[in-house]
Amino acid sequence: MNLSALSLENAPRFWTPLRFFISVPVFGMLAALILFMDGNQLLQSRWHPATLALTHIFTLGYIAMGMLGALLQMLPVVMGASLPRVERSAFLMHLLLAAGALSLVAGFLTDLRLLFAAALLLLVPVLMVFAVAVVLAIWRAGTAGATARAVQIAAVALLVTLGLGAWLVSGYAFEGLQVQRSLTDYHAAWGIIGWILMLIIGVSAQVIPMFLTTPTYPHGFNLWLVYLLMLMLSAGSLLSFAGFARTVTVLVAVLMISYAVVSLYLLARRRRKRFDVTDRFWRLGMLCLIGAGGALLYDVLGGTQMDLDPTVLYGLLLLAGFAVSLINGMLYKIVPFLVWLNLRMPVLKGQVPAGTRLYAPNIHEVISARPMQLQFWLHTGSLLLLLAALFARGLWVYAAAALLLLSNLLLLINLLRAARVYSRCCKARNHP
Amino acid sequence: MPTISEFFSAQHRSCDALLGKMEAAVDRDDWQQAEILFDQVRAETLQHFENEEQGLFPLFEQATGMHQGPTQVMRSEHAELRELLQSLGAAMQAHDQNAALGTAETFFLFLQQHNVKEEQVLYPMADQALQDSLSALSEKVPGFAAGS
Numbered sequence: 001m002n003l004s005a006l007s008l009e010n011a012p013r014f015w016t017p018l019r020f021f022i023s024v025p026v027f028g029m030l031a032a033l034i035l036f037m038d039g040n041q042l043l044q045s046r047w048h049p050a051t052l053a054l055t056h057i058f059t060l061g062y063i064a065m066g067m068l069g070a071l072l073q074m075l076p077v078v079m080g081a082s083l084p085r086v087e088r089s090a091f092l093m094h095l096l097l098a099a100g101a102l103s104l105v106a107g108f109l110t111d112l113r114l115l116f117a118a119a120l121l122l123l124v125p126v127l128m129v130f131a132v133a134v135v136l137a138i139w140r141a142g143t144a145g146a147t148a149r150a151v152q153i154a155a156v157a158l159l160v161t162l163g164l165g166a167w168l169v170s171g172y173a174f175e176g177l178q179v180q181r182s183l184t185d186y187h188a189a190w191g192i193i194g195w196i197l198m199l200i201i202g203v204s205a206q207v208i209p210m211f212l213t214t215p216t217y218p219h220g221f222n223l224w225l226v227y228l229l230m231l232m233l234s235a236g237s238l239l240s241f242a243g244f245a246r247t248v249t250v251l252v253a254v255l256m257i258s259y260a261v262v263s264l265y266l267l268a269r270r271r272r273k274r275f276d277v278t279d280r281f282w283r284l285g286m287l288c289l290i291g292a293g294g295a296l297l298y299d300v301l302g303g304t305q306m307d308l309d310p311t312v313l314y315g316l317l318l319l320a321g322f323a324v325s326l327i328n329g330m331l332y333k334i335v336p337f338l339v340w341l342n343l344r345m346p347v348l349k350g351q352v353p354a355g356t357r358l359y360a361p362n363i364h365e366v367i368s369a370r371p372m373q374l375q376f377w378l379h380t381g382s383l384l385l386l387l388a389a390l391f392a393r394g395l396w397v398y399a400a401a402a403l404l405l406l407s408n409l410l411l412l413i414n415l416l417r418a419a420r421v422y423s424r425c426c427k428a429r430n431h432p
Numbered sequence: 433m434p435t436i437s438e439f440f441s442a443q444h445r446s447c448d449a450l451l452g453k454m455e456a457a458v459d460r461d462d463w464q465q466a467e468i469l470f471d472q473v474r475a476e477t478l479q480h481f482e483n484e485e486q487g488l489f490p491l492f493e494q495a496t497g498m499h500q501g502p503t504q505v506m507r508s509e510h511a512e513l514r515e516l517l518q519s520l521g522a523a524m525q526a527h528d529q530n531a532a533l534g535t536a537e538t539f540f541l542f543l544q545q546h547n548v549k550e551e552q553v554l555y556p557m558a559d560q561a562l563q564d565s566l567s568a569l570s571e572k573v574p575g576f577a578a579g580s
Contacts, residue, residue: 145552210544210545210547210548211541211544213448213452270452271448271449271452272448272451272452272455272456272540273455274455274459274533333541337541337542341542347515348508348509362519362531362537363534363537363538363541364530364533364534364537364538365534
């Protein structure tokens with residue numbers, strides 16, 4: 001492996017991942033606006049155009065945006081896998097991903113072919129290059145760790161998701177092209193269970209014990225989960241005989257619930273007992289994952305029909321509940337640390353004489369605890385109201401949208417504050 | 433005798449646990465206890481750095497011929513961690529709760545990313561490269577032969 005890559009000097013500069021992180025709550029606010037626009041209609045069926053728009057605001061604008069930003073930071077430092085020309089490529093990736101997500105969402109809302117074509121043109125290259133670069137960079141670095149392997153497998157799932165998604169979008173973009181809409185199920189499964197869940201399972205093996213001082217996951221647990229999920233996804237996509245899909249669904253639900261239960265067990269055994277908002281976000285996310293697994297089991301094992309589209313419930317729990325909570329929580333760990341780290345970089349790189357005093361605020365001074373906690377409760381409230389809107393209809397959805405908007409606005413303010421602390425310190429150094 | 437990974441990783445965990453207890457003491461304003469725990473954190477951390485810089489790293493460099501590689505990166509991160517320990521000590525002496533908790537968190541997070549790199553990359557490599565030098569290592573590192 002390339003050992004010199006381990007050095008923090010290979011971490012990208014401050015603004016590189018930050019562009020991604022600051023975009024995350026902006027897309028969160030857009031999600032709230034779509035909820036305001038289409039209200040109840042959108043929660044009735046996953047085929048409603050506004051529902052498709054909302055789903056992709058979350059998956060591309062929020063989740064992929066956060067994950068790409070974090071991986072660009074993490075791959076070089078933790079896995080020794082440096083990405084070629086990371087600064088410039090990250091700038092371009094961010095631009096393409098943001099513009100692509102917006103085009104796709106606008107396409108769903110307006111049904112204009114041109115917008116779908118633009119989305120294809122923007123999203124396919126960026127996500128393909130990213131996924132391939134991740135697979136190759138880890139492979140070249142020769143990192144043997146379980147996390148690296150899991151990230152690699154998740155990146156393959158991203159490629160499958162992208163391939164299916166691109167084909168489905170082509171059906172909207174090009175007249176006369178017949179696309180089997182049933183492929184949507186596979187696209188969603190590979191995206192949510194493949195890319196998102198497998199990536200989180202893999203990365204959490206490292207970040208939960210590290211950032212939240214829990215005991216480690218049982219040896220090999222996370223990687224085996226990823227292998228099994230990958231097996232289920234592949235088997236479920238390629239084979240079809242009576243009752244097989246049911247079996248696969250039950251197994252996937254059991255794997256989801258096992259992962260969440262083990263994670264909650266570990267989080268309950270943190271060695272540092274101080275209140276930590278990231279810990280709360282992870283616990284909330286894991287509860288949503290258990291909820292999603294439970295709903296899947298209820299549905300497949302023949303629970304009474306509910307008066308709602310169950311896939312909308314899964315989507316809500318897995319995307320807005322599970323993935324969004326974890327990413328939100330991680331932003332509060334990563335961003336303050338990056339502010340501090342980048343302010344200390346001249347010392348770490350040996351660019352200033354040893355012993356030079358170089359002020360950097362401590363991590364608690366970058367974003368204060370109270371607004372982060374308030375934002376956690378706004379986020380939790382928006383999730384509960386979304387669930388209420390799904391089951392009870394009526395005006396709940398507007399209350400949910402209002403809280404979602406406030407929650408993401410506060411997240412944006414918190415992150416911008418952190419960025420301001422960084423720029424002010426930099427300015428103060430240049431003009432003492 | 434333990435493996436290098438086992439012995440040095442166990443020291444990381446022990447230090448994490450002490451730091452957690454120290455934070456809890458600071459949190460409840462029990463400065464007497466907090467200062468005792470801080471002294472232990474500092475002593476354990478500095479001893480661990482010593483074990484690596486005087487014992488493990490030179491043997492690793494000798495065995496692999498890598499003098500400017502990962503060990504150099506780890507040394508510079510140790511320097512940063514020593515500096516953070518100093519700031520933490522100052523905050524503890526001043527009984528400044530906010531500064532103590534904020535600096536402890538900063539120290540902790542930087543320590544964690546440092547530990548991950550050692551545990552995932554450096555120690556496994558050292559386990560490979562130093563198979564025949566474990567007795568030499570145990571002369572430099574107190575407690576290594578006994579595995580504690």
